[in-house]
Amino acid sequence: MCTEITDLAQDHFTSGLTKLNTPINAYYNHYINLSLPNDKVFATYVWIDGSGINLRSKDRILEGAPCDLAMVPKWSFDGSSTGQAETSDSDTLLIPCAIYRDPFRKSPHVIILCETFHGDGSPTATNHRANCANVINKIADQDPWFGIEQEYTMFDTDMWPLGWPKCRGFPVTESKFSYCGNGEHVAGREIVECHARACIYSGMDYEGSNAEVMKGSWEYQVGTTLGIKAADDLWVGRYILNRIAEHFSTIISYHPKPMGKDQPGIGCHHNFSVKKMRAEGGIMEIERVSKTLCDLHLKHMKSYGLGDGDENRKRLTGKFETASFDTCKWAVADRGASVRIQRGVKLKGRGFLEDRRPAGDCDPYRVCALLAETCLN
Known part of the structure; x- marks a missing residue:
């Protein structure tokens, strides 16, 4: 008989994702392989949340594949839902800092790594990239x-x-x-x-x-x-x-x-x-x-x-x-x-x-x- 052990030295378990309960099936494959217009490119904005280790992401449709950061729009998110802002002032800025090809949707779709900033322009508590770039x-x-x-x-x-x-x-x-x-x-x-x-x-x-x-x-x-x-x-x-x-x-x-x-x-x-x-x-x-x-x-x-x-x-x-x-x-x-x-x-x-x-x-x-x-x- 197995006895459940609760002390797993993981009291500060720092990362994890919800189990994918639904198998990837023929219906999923049908939709994922639909042809898209050339002027519709998925851009997945990725950022570090308030935990300092977990990553968040959301998608935006661009009119074409970006060749440089100037072609990627700045965006925002609800920082009160990611531990990065108060509810009364929750709009938090996403500033693109690097572009990668998306290995899930494949080219021309992209992953956009972002820095996070408060509305007043100051970096959020877990945006250590800003200081790192300054020092380097x-x-x-x-x-x-x-x-x-x-x-x-x-x-x-x-x-x-x-x-x-x-x-x-x-x-x-x-x-x-x-x-x-x-x-x-x-x-x-x-x-x-x-x-x-x-x-x-x-x-x-x-x-x-x-x-x-x-x-x-x-x-x-x-x-x-x-x-x-x-x-x-x-x-x-x-x-x-x-x-x-x-x-x-x-x-x-x-x-x-x-x-x-x-x-x-x-x-x-x-x-x-x-x-x-x-x-x-x-x-x-x-x-x-x-x-x-x-x-x-x-x-x-x-x-x-x-x-x-x-x-x-x-x-x-x-x-x-x-x-x-x-x-x-x-x-x-x-x-x-x-x-x-x-x-x-x-x-x-x-x-x-x-x-x-x-x-x-x-x-x-x-x-x-x-x-x-x-x-x-």
């Missing part, structure tokens, strides 16, 4: 590059990880077999395959994926990309992943420690460099920035996860290839370091650094801004 612009002459690795966990609709035994059972094999694994050691590969192709089709700088240490968890990578695009791509990748999960009646979680202290966590590592790091002798600048990141550790940890980042404390325990939440160290080839320099980078004397502290539910705009600030003169 200040070091634009240094050609900042970012590459981001997004880990996540797939859950069935019973809120138990995909591929785990039902009745709240745990995998019978050690978790180390799931990392880059195959066969019985992984679950959800079909979703990963769909996601990879959809991301590349959209125009993201999608670079790859792999199964992660905990069964049912995976990772996708974006970049290395100049400027803010890696963070934009990561958010659009999250949106596309959630949309694909709808078709598979699966829930995506970015929570940093969804299954408790005895299971691996979920991170979002950020790789960063500027011209000086990539040039001959750049290792000196890499080491300087690594030291600066550790000097600012306590400040940064408040921005390295959802909200004030405190849930990340459950993940950064010094176990499962993590450093401690309360301390910071940088090192070469040490996956237990807070900031890691790859051995190949050290040998070449130039390259990039990897900040391993951000949680899976972090906002990449916040992290990229803090990394960029270390290079301000």
Whole structure:
């Protein structure tokens, strides 16, 4: 007999979508394949809501496929229904900031990533892109590059990880077999395959994926990309992943420690460099920035996860290839370091650094801004 367990270490479960109860059938396929006039293009406006992790979207019909942002109208939404405004002043602005091909409806239809602003022109509390763009612009002459690795966990609709035994059972094999694994050691590969192709089709700088240490968890990578695009791509990748999960009646979680202290966590590592790091002798600048990141550790940890980042404390325990939440160290080839320099980078004397502290539910705009600030003169 199965006993229901309520303590799943998911008291702040950060993402999930309603199960698609109706199968996609012949009637749906009939309508979805109807030919549309050339002057009718679906534009799906996507934005981050007041939770700081969930994404909202709504559609607008444009008269043609937009070639640049100037062709995309600004729009608005009810911010009181998304946790971003008061009912008495609920009109919240959507300002387009990036265009992607729509992998669901296919070209010429588009996805429009947007920033959110209050009526007075000030950014909403979860619009961290505005500040990130400002900081990155200040070091634009240094050609900042970012590459981001997004880990996540797939859950069935019973809120138990995909591929785990039902009745709240745990995998019978050690978790180390799931990392880059195959066969019985992984679950959800079909979703990963769909996601990879959809991301590349959209125009993201999608670079790859792999199964992660905990069964049912995976990772996708974006970049290395100049400027803010890696963070934009990561958010659009999250949106596309959630949309694909709808078709598979699966829930995506970015929570940093969804299954408790005895299971691996979920991170979002950020790789960063500027011209000086990539040039001959750049290792000196890499080491300087690594030291600066550790000097600012306590400040940064408040921005390295959802909200004030405190849930990340459950993940950064010094176990499962993590450093401690309360301390910071940088090192070469040490996956237990807070900031890691790859051995190949050290040998070449130039390259990039990897900040391993951000949680899976972090906002990449916040992290990229803090990394960029270390290079301000």
